[in-house]
Amino acid sequence: MNLHEYQGKELLASYGVAIQRGKIAHTVEEAVQAFKDIQSETGSEMAVVKAQIHAGGRGKGGGVKLAKNMDELKEHAGNILGMMLKTPQTPGGMDGAGKLVRKILVAEDTYAPDFDACKEYYISILMDRGMKQNVIIYSTEGGMDIEAVAEETPELVHKEYIDPHLGLLGFQSRKIAFNLGLEGKAFKEMTKFIAKLYAAFVGSDASLFEINPCLHTADDRILAVDSKVSLDENALFRHPELAELRDTDEEDPTEVEAQSYGLNFVNLDGNVGCMVNGAGLAMATMDIIKLSGGSPANFLDVGGTADAARVEQAFRIILRDENVKAILINIFGGIVRCDRVAQGVVDAYKNIGDINVPIIVRLQGTNADIAKTIIDESGLEVHSAILLKEAADLVKKVVA
């Protein structure tokens, strides 16, 4: 689960991590008040207006602006709120439709009074799958695309692995601060920053922290100026207060709805819908659609208890996509009985009424023969198959 920048910063601050301070605003009026509050609380003359959407690269699309005075603040807040912000990470990238900005963060100008004396670092924490340990990745080259840094100057990207038994050790924080070239007060501040950041990562069951940039100010403070925080959804039962930070406005509405029915659904832009049990088989079915000349319109895992009601909900969701020219249902019945799924398909077909796209049903496993008979005798225009190969051939025929 992804958090907004401001939510991520609040989480960090609750663990004592120093952050760039800011206030959230949904309207220009709120932004004006936020600017006044920030000025009186921080003494910051200027403010940064930052669009809050779940995508990086916001500055590239005009979603981050510096306001030098109240007039500029009003102008930027007015422009950014309600805009369709395009970034390299929004759907379709810079050529796509962008994402609606519903709120902005009005934040202190942490680069004052001496912009040139500031230095930006990159710090992230995640679980390294290969090492099966948490790792802190850091670099002196902050404020930039870290993948490009890793490609061009890999020697500037450092990694510190954390022992699962012992956690982050004191010397590791010091090593990071040394490698970032720090000394004196800034060195001490950085060791504290790293220790608290790691405590926040573990304490919140995060799957990713990315602080880019992490700022070394002119007066030797260390601050998180941006935050990208993803939390492990499987661990939210331990953090009900964090679970409430979910912003479904940032998610695909169809996917949110599918989730409420217990369906694992991902919207794609192809022309053949699919309904499958099991994530691996669902991905494999998408691959078959591609190999048969179509392109998958979705990923959909109906789960291990595919009953008639779920099958019907899944049908309705797939059919809402006007690009869908055919639907492939691929169920390998183990614990799930194929005859029940077949009955679900027949019932859904009758309940929904006007299904105008061809449907290919491949049911294999427990009671597959009975299932085929149910489909074949239903009188519906459904192509049935038992072998995966037959299903693939049917897709080929239908999309041709």
Added chain:
Amino acid sequence: MSVLVNKDSKIIVQGFTGKEGGFHAGQMIDYGTNVVGGVTPGKGGQEHLGKPVFNSVDEAVQKAGADTSIIFVPPRFAGDAVMEAAEAGIKVIICITEGIPVQDMVKVKAYIEKFDCTLIGPNCPGVITPEEAKVGIMPGFVFKKGRIGIVSKSGTLTYEAADQIVKAGLGISTAIGIGGDPIVGTPTREAVKLLMEDPETDAIVMIGEIGGNYEALAAEYISSTGNKKPVVGFIAGQTAPAGRTMGHAGAIVGGEDDTAEAKMRIMGEHGIHVVQSPAEIGETMLKALGK
């Protein structure tokens, strides 16, 4: 000989009296699996499905000689259940539970390293040695006995592969579902190694997904052994977009090396018979065996 589980395995079920654990324990017993009891803390001394219930894994080891455990405990307690099994001396721990927090698995993995045990899963369908032991949630009838081993990250795709192998006139020695989480106890390479060294396995089907580098490591291992046994490989997710999790917590394309294309290319370079279509696993295995 067989891999991980056989007719002599003494199996206990952790989460025995729960809905899921109870259901699948019944299915396993019906299959003929040697289930010697189950563990539900606080219900020790009772009987369930005609088998004894123990308070702890340690008690099950002491009283029933358990050496294998299958875990159906809910996600928040599952990590603890794995560690309890390891500490009690269980040799093969199979964790079916889906949805265990990643940071729990980081600790579990580090803790169980000091014990002589093998963890399969979590978030997996389990392990089956046909006609001997079904220690999992797979439909047993699909897996006919034979000499082809299967290693897979996915549940239903494992059944699909087994079905094609059987329809091709072959059979299964042992099928291992390693699980689809970011951290699993036995990655692809280690599971393939078990089958490579198994005298009752002639060839291997290896099924992966996008995300991580397990298949690439397994491919390197396979070619380094001189590869006496044919391996047929498939990677699901050729059409999955980058950055989106596809059902399994571990199935997400992060970099260039964990796309399906990259993995298939690496597998091909190491002499694995890579199938583009998951519908061709059975026939490709026949060809690989020269039949």
